[in-house]
Amino acid sequence: MKSALLELYHNSLADKVTSKDHRERINQLLRCLDRDCTELTKQLGEEAKGVLKNFRNCYDELLCIENDAAFVQGFCLGVKIITEALSD
Secondary structure (H helix, E strand, O other): OOOHHHHHHOOOOHHHOOOHHHHHHHHHHHHHHHHHHHHHHHHOOHHHHHHHHHHHHHHHHHHHHHHHHHHHHHHHHHHHHHHHHHHO
16 A cells, blocks of 8 residues: 555645635635525526425535545545554
């Protein structure tokens, strides 16, 4: 198994790590999406509101799954680093 510390040092885990700027942009887009959906809901009929609500529920669940996966990935990386540090 390759050393997690060496992979971090050589930046080969960069695609797996979300930067602070990336997170801020995601939050900005989520606020925009929420604002636009609220505005759209005001303009829709009852049936279309139900469809939009189902869409939002599915999208929210997708975001939760992605966040959970990111947490697990980060936790596993942290455990690898701690294990390597303690074993040397």
